[in-house]
Amino acid sequence: MTDFKYLFYPGPSKPYAQISGYVSDAIQKNILGLNHRSSQFVEIVRQTRKMLGQKWKIPKNYRVFFCASATECWEIVLQNWVLKENIHVFNGAFGEKWADYAAQLCPRAKIKCFPFGIEERLPTHFQGECDSVICLTHNETSNGTYLPEECILEIKKNNPDALIALDATSSMGGFNLHWQLGDIWLASVQKCIGLPAGMALLICSERAIERALQINLSQHYNSITRLEANMQQFQTTHTPNTLGIYLLYRLLQDLPPLAEQAKHLQIRAASLYSFFDNEIDLLSPLVQNPSLRSPSVITLSAQVEVIQKIKRKAEENTILLGNGYGTWKNTTIRIANFPAINDSDFDFLKDFFSTLNLGST
Amino acid sequence: MTDFKYLFYPGPSKPYAQISGYVSDAIQKNILGLNHRSSQFVEIVRQTRKMLGQKWKIPKNYRVFFCASATECWEIVLQNWVLKENIHVFNGAFGEKWADYAAQLCPRAKIKCFPFGIEERLPTHFQGECDSVICLTHNETSNGTYLPEECILEIKKNNPDALIALDATSSMGGFNLHWQLGDIWLASVQKCIGLPAGMALLICSERAIERALQINLSQHYNSITRLEANMQQFQTTHTPNTLGIYLLYRLLQDLPPLAEQAKHLQIRAASLYSFFDNEIDLLSPLVQNPSLRSPSVITLSAQVEVIQKIKRKAEENTILLGNGYGTWKNTTIRIANFPAINDSDFDFLKDFFSTLNLGST
Known part of the structure; x- marks a missing residue:
């Protein structure tokens, strides 16, 4: 385990x-x-x-x-x-x-x-x-x-x-x-x-x-x-x-009032979408239309082999990512952007993706 | 509270x-x-x-x-x-x-x-x-x-x-x-x-x-x-x-095997029934037939005024007793004899009842 x-x-x-x-x-x-x-x-x-x-x-x-x-x-x-x-x-x-x-x-x-x-x-x-x-x-x-x-x-x-x-x-x-x-x-x-x-x-x-x-x-x-x-x-x-x-x-x-928490969550979501839109090759948000992208469940799409590699490497780094679901089972991963998760965990996650060379096999 | x-x-x-x-x-x-x-x-x-x-x-x-x-x-x-x-x-x-x-x-x-x-x-x-x-x-x-x-x-x-x-x-x-x-x-x-x-x-x-x-x-x-x-x-x-x-x-x-726990519970129940049968005046088990008495829920019966006094005194001693239920709401109290409750808690409970003078008002 x-x-x-x-x-x-x-x-x-x-x-x-x-x-x-x-x-x-x-x-x-x-x-x-x-x-x-x-x-x-x-x-x-x-x-x-x-x-x-x-x-x-x-x-x-x-x-x-x-x-x-x-x-x-x-x-x-x-x-x-x-x-x-x-x-x-x-x-x-x-x-x-x-x-x-x-x-x-x-x-x-x-x-x-x-x-x-x-x-x-x-x-x-x-x-x-x-x-x-x-x-x-x-x-x-x-x-x-x-x-x-x-x-x-x-x-x-x-x-x-x-x-x-x-x-x-x-x-x-x-x-x-x-x-x-x-x-x-x-x-x-x-x-x-x-x-x-x-x-x-x-x-x-x-x-x-x-x-x-x-x-x-x-x-x-x-x-x-x-x-x-x-x-x-x-x-x-x-x-x-x-x-x-x-x-x-x-x-x-x-906890602080929900409105404050929601604001923080939105800012973190914007930063995550921007990161995956611009800084990571071969992996990008599943949803293109920014006004329809969920702030709390970030879904990222890639080729099956790329998804498999991400999951393997994430596990080696003790990172648990959400699998794809239904239609998108093998071609997406999902990342919860929930208030209980610390900012520092997301910093670790970004570092993980930044150092991951998705182009190599 | x-x-x-x-x-x-x-x-x-x-x-x-x-x-x-x-x-x-x-x-x-x-x-x-x-x-x-x-x-x-x-x-x-x-x-x-x-x-x-x-x-x-x-x-x-x-x-x-x-x-x-x-x-x-x-x-x-x-x-x-x-x-x-x-x-x-x-x-x-x-x-x-x-x-x-x-x-x-x-x-x-x-x-x-x-x-x-x-x-x-x-x-x-x-x-x-x-x-x-x-x-x-x-x-x-x-x-x-x-x-x-x-x-x-x-x-x-x-x-x-x-x-x-x-x-x-x-x-x-x-x-x-x-x-x-x-x-x-x-x-x-x-x-x-x-x-x-x-x-x-x-x-x-x-x-x-x-x-x-x-x-x-x-x-x-x-x-x-x-x-x-x-x-x-x-x-x-x-x-x-x-x-x-x-x-x-x-x-x-x-936990030990359930059979062992059950044995302990039965012995404790027998001791409780004996205590309330023999040592406490004005309060006795609701059920007379010993073969039908539950080992885990001890129900005790008394006059309404006696029950009220017991509840009041129990609360003063930070003891939470079960109220009577349904037909027996005002004339019984219930005591859980569950495995998670320590023997020492029952010693305290018995001491409480022993020193309680139910005859006085």
């Missing part, structure tokens, strides 16, 4: 270094032994929600639920809000998976798919029925693209009655998200949020909650009606990942 | 003291940054399953899945195996909740309920259809009873075609379970297993897996067909609680 020192895999990825200390505190203070319905633990959940308002600027009328994975969140969206029609717009593997999942889970609904290319802007021409959910992938981890805000806004304007659901798994926690653009935001915590895997956040507008309550599905333990009834008291329908919630609470207290 | 030093809540309960060190190791070795499909992480899952065979004696032909909560496992059982008929036998709140859940989730199935009293042995007279699942609560956390093995065996003999599913949430990890008695075992890890909340184990016999593959439900991300296809390669359908799996792996390596 290679002992990697430099982790750039886009998820699960390197968690914040502070985690270990937080866990020690949690054990010393007996937080982990608290019942999740005790007043002490409920207070931690309440404070966590408060911090998400202060540091992440999540509006007060948006509800935050704690789930187990982004995949579970996909299921919750499809089960709770999709009746007659659902719209999926995607340009990569994760968006497509969500659409495939919808086709299986909602056999009675009309699932409309609008695939688009990685150099194209998000299509906005379609119209959804009033009961439809429009499922978008805010940051497509498989190819390193992300959605320009103005396109999401246009979709919102064209579809005033539909709910906009955004999978922000590799952007939430690193991007200064404009929450009002979406009705449902979901993300697992092991990517841009920088926490250990095993938890996800599902963030819903008042409108989304109201519609779920009207639809009133309640047969699943994770039905929105049940989640909402519990979360009104800062509780969950079942025993949640209490350590995950506590870690998020501690992290939010210690 | 009271800073409790002595935790006896039956779940989430005190995790093993070693957890903090394991988390430090996980961060230092960059385990948390490993992709869950990487060969390194797959090896951890493989080793964890191997250790469960060695230390817990889970048979090789039983499959272990990693889920998010026991509640999710309830849903998985109901979704994957219940067709025409389902049988629920219970004497407490958690068993009843599972039955209520079945009635909502499986509206087309005939849900047969066999409630029984806390002083009664598990009824065994019923017969299930060949497609039925017989859902039992191995250790009922709400009242501190558990099921004698010979009754489970009798049910098994009377219902050769049904699958026996056992919720062992507050017994798995502390009891020397005879796995062959059941086809489906489920438990969350924050009780008797002594890990932080946010994970559950679902353990299935070959017969259970085969039946699920025949039924072939696949629309959910946690459908058994999908879980099984992934677990054949020691992988999961989605990003699991990788820290939880790693903690279980480390814990299994360090």
Whole structure:
């Protein structure tokens, strides 16, 4: 087993270094032994929600639920809000998976798919029925693209009655998200949020909650009606990942406001794209259009042999890079530009690429 | 917020003291940054399953899945195996909740309920259809009873075609379970297993897996067909609680065989029951029949005023006791006798009760 020192895999990825200390505190203070319905633990959940308002600027009328994975969140969206029609717009593997999942889970609904290319802007021409959910992938981890805000806004304007659901798994926690653009935001915590895997956040507008309550599905333990009834008291329908919630609470207290972190991430992304655009031969960003390049998942493209050599040499240098995914499996590598990764790690990474002679075999 | 030093809540309960060190190791070795499909992480899952065979004696032909909560496992059982008929036998709140859940989730199935009293042995007279699942609560956390093995065996003999599913949430990890008695075992890890909340184990016999593959439900991300296809390669359908799996792996390596731990737990339980039977006035075990008393959840009964006084005095002594639950909410307290709790904590607890004058107001 290679002992990697430099982790750039886009998820699960390197968690914040502070985690270990937080866990020690949690054990010393007996937080982990608290019942999740005790007043002490409920207070931690309440404070966590408060911090998400202060540091992440999540509006007060948006509800935050704690789930187990982004995949579970996909299921919750499809089960709770999709009746007659659902719209999926995607340009990569994760968006497509969500659409495939919808086709299986909602056999009675009309699932409309609008695939688009990685150099194209998000299509906005379609119209959804009033009961439809429009499922978008805010940051497509498989190819390193992300959605320009103005396109999401246009979709919102064209579809005033539909709910906009955004999978922000590799952007939430690193991007200064404009929450009002979406009705449902979901993300697992092991990517841009920088926490250990095993938890996800599902963030819903008042409108989304109201519609779920009207639809009133309640047969699943994770039905929105049940989640909402519990979360009104800062509780969950079942025993949640209490350590995950506590870690998020501690992290939010210690980190600067998200807007500052996002700024830093953007600057670092610009520097990385410039580096790979200009300084490294035989390897270049997969996405040519700069306005579509994800700041948090940098995807680099090369010939198969070059990719193989990079991976081999990276491993020798204890650097873990993300493999290519789906269509781009053998011709790309992916580099997570997540807030938990230090600037010095990126300096090491750049040095590695600078001294690597990709032309030789 | 009271800073409790002595935790006896039956779940989430005190995790093993070693957890903090394991988390430090996980961060230092960059385990948390490993992709869950990487060969390194797959090896951890493989080793964890191997250790469960060695230390817990889970048979090789039983499959272990990693889920998010026991509640999710309830849903998985109901979704994957219940067709025409389902049988629920219970004497407490958690068993009843599972039955209520079945009635909502499986509206087309005939849900047969066999409630029984806390002083009664598990009824065994019923017969299930060949497609039925017989859902039992191995250790009922709400009242501190558990099921004698010979009754489970009798049910098994009377219902050769049904699958026996056992919720062992507050017994798995502390009891020397005879796995062959059941086809489906489920438990969350924050009780008797002594890990932080946010994970559950679902353990299935070959017969259970085969039946699920025949039924072939696949629309959910946690459908058994999908879980099984992934677990054949020691992988999961989605990003699991990788820290939880790693903690279980480390814990299994360090702990003695489960049979030894179970022996210790039984001796401690016998001593506790004897203490409360004989030495404390005005407070006595809720369950009179010794053969039905749970070794891991000691439930003690008294007048409402006495219970209130105990709770108040316990809090003053930084002792966290479990509240009563459901029917027994105001007239019982519960004490977790889980392996992660030290003998010295129980000495402190006994001293507390010995010096408490319950007769005075």
